[in-house]
Amino acid sequence: MAEVTAALVKELRDKTGAGMMDCKRALGDTAGDIEAAVDWLRKKGLAAAAKKAGRVAAEGLVGVATRGLAGAVVEINSETDFVARNELFQGLVRTVAGLAVAGDGDVEALKSAPYPATGRTVAEELTELVGRIGENLVLRRAARLAVERGVVASYVHNSLAPGLGKIGVLVALESEAGGDALAALGRQLAMHVAAANPQYLDVGSVPAAALDRERAVLREQASGSGKSEEIVDRMVEGRLRKYYEEAVLLDQVFVIDGETRISKVVEAAAKSAGAAIRVTGFVRLALGEGVEKPPSDFAAEVGAQLKG
Numbered sequence: 001m002a003e004v005t006a007a008l009v010k011e012l013r014d015k016t017g018a019g020m021m022d023c024k025r026a027l028g029d030t031a032g033d034i035e036a037a038v039d040w041l042r043k044k045g046l047a048a049a050a051k052k053a054g055r056v057a058a059e060g061l062v063g064v065a066t067r068g069l070a071g072a073v074v075e076i077n078s079e080t081d082f083v084a085r086n087e088l089f090q091g092l093v094r095t096v097a098g099l100a101v102a103g104d105g106d107v108e109a110l111k112s113a114p115y116p117a118t119g120r121t122v123a124e125e126l127t128e129l130v131g132r133i134g135e136n137l138v139l140r141r142a143a144r145l146a147v148e149r150g151v152v153a154s155y156v157h158n159s160l161a162p163g164l165g166k167i168g169v170l171v172a173l174e175s176e177a178g179g180d181a182l183a184a185l186g187r188q189l190a191m192h193v194a195a196a197n198p199q200y201l202d203v204g205s206v207p208a209a210a211l212d213r214e215r216a217v218l219r220e221q222a223s224g225s226g227k228s229e230e231i232v233d234r235m236v237e238g239r240l241r242k243y244y245e246e247a248v249l250l251d252q253v254f255v256i257d258g259e260t261r262i263s264k265v266v267e268a269a270a271k272s273a274g275a276a277i278r279v280t281g282f283v284r285l286a287l288g289e290g291v292e293k294p295p296s297d298f299a300a301e302v303g304a305q306l307k308g
Contacts, residue, residue, distance in 0.1 A: 003032065004024060004027045004028055004032055008027055008032060008034070009023045009024050009027065011034060012026065012027060012034060012037050012038070012041075015034070015038055022041060022127075023037070023041070026038075026040040026041050058077055058079075058287075058288035058291040059077060059078050059079060059080055059081045059083065059084060059287070059288065060075070060076050060077040060078040060083065060084055060089075060093075060137070060138075060287060060288075061075075061076060061084050061089070061090065061093045061160065061164045061165065061166075061287065062074070062075050062093075062156070062164070062165060062166060062167060062168035062285050062286070062287050063075075063076070063093035063094055063096065063097035063163055063164050063168065064097060064154045064155075064156050064163050064164075064168040064169075064170065065094070065097040065098045065100065065101050065154075065163060066101070066152055066153075066154050066170075067098070067101045069146055069147050069148070069149070069150070069151075069152065070101050070102075070144060070145065070146035070147075070152055071101060071144070071145055071146075071152035071153075071154055071170045071172075072097055072098075072100035072101040072103065072105070072142065072143065072144040072145075072170075073097065073100075073142070073143050073144075073154075073168040073169070073170055073283055073285050074093065074096050074097045074100050074110070074139065074141065074142045074143075074168075074285075075139075075140045075141040075142075075168075075285050075287060076089075076092065076093050076096060076126075076137060076138065076139050076140065077137065077138045077140050077287075077288065077291070078133075078135050078136070078137055079135040079136055080135060083133060083135055083137075084160060084164075085160065086133060088129060088132065088133065089129065089133060089137075090160070090161055090164055092125065092126070092129055092137075093164055094161075094163060094164060095115070095116065096110065096122055096139065096142075097163065099113050099115075099116075099122065100142045100144060101144065103142070103144060104144060105142055105143045105144040106142070107139060107140075107141060107142050110122055110139065110142050111123040111126075111139055122139065123139070126138075126139060140291075141285055143170070143283040143285065145170045145171075145172040145280075145281050145282075145283060146172070147172050147173065147174050147280060148174065149174060149175065149176060150172070150173045150174045150175040150176075150177075150182065150277075151172075151173050151175075151182050151183050151186050152170055152171070152172050152173075152186070153170070153171045153173065153183060153185075153186025153187050153189065153190050154168070154169065154170050154171075154187075154190060155168075155169045155187055155190035155191050155193075155194055156168050156169075157169075157191075157194045166286065166287045167194050167284065167285070167286045167287065168283075168284075168285050169190040169191075169193045169194045169282065169283065169284045169285075170190065170281075170282060170283045171186050171189045171190045171193060171279065171281075171282045172279070172280045172281040172282070173185065173186050173189075173277055173278070173279060173280070174277070174278045174280050175270070175273070175275055175276060175277040175278065176275040176276070177270070177273035177274070177275035177277060181269070181272065181273050182269075182273065182277070185265075185266070185269045185277070188256060188265075189262070189265075189266075189279065189282075190282075191255075191256070192252070192254060192255050192256065192262065193249065193282050193284050194284065195255045196249075196252050196255055197284060197286075198247060198248060198249035198252055198282070198284075199247045199248075200247055200248050200249065201248070201249050201250065201279065201280075201281060201282060202248060202249070202250045202251075203244055203248055203250075203251065205248075206244075206247070206248065211240075214240065214243050215236055215240065218235075218236045218239045218240060218243075219232065219236050221239075222235040222236055222239070249262055249279070249282060250262050250263040250266075250279065251263065262279075266278075266279060
């Protein structure tokens, strides 16, 4: 039996592109025989998975799960939209979202978490599914919210199945209020976040650098008016309020009624419930945002699916 050396592992990695631990395991199970190890990896779908790993994955699904006083949202990408309708893939996204509820929002930690009833980690299960589905799959993002008392509400837009869709939202509400009213408010706010896409929770959470950039742009615009510096300052601050109305959740106008500020919606709900309600956080993940996609060739995608 040949000794499984670092050089042997590197040689197998160079041949297949598979991960280091997978190469080490393959060599161990094949008595250090490189060609047998290549076949071992191919049979497991790991060599094929490595080759697919460089492909752009910007489709897929966002999954949302809530349990108790916590909720999580994950984004798992595929190469084509067809995969989002695959039951195996949907099951993966749903399971990973459930696992993320018990985590801390760290993607790498989630990838290392045990995947139920398989003896594999989440990352290894992803690799396994790459071989079965035939596309690159990427666990791209995860986020988690929790409250000490209250509710973490969720909403999925463009839902393909329960908890799975194109946009996933969580909203955390801290409150002693109970019952359906708090959950209903949370869901309405989550729907608002999905539609309005706020960037920050409140004015205090807007980074100073973002404000400085916005002020610089507004001042440049206002300076061309020929007004005095004092008036320009007032113009800048006035226009900055408009920026808050667009970017800050609590300053936005509620999309459901088109006239009430979110902060006032929460105040009214608290008065009705007889207990203070505080929005402590929100998360919005939209599928594929920020991923540079190559030009789409729908006919080629269909052909690939038929061949696969």
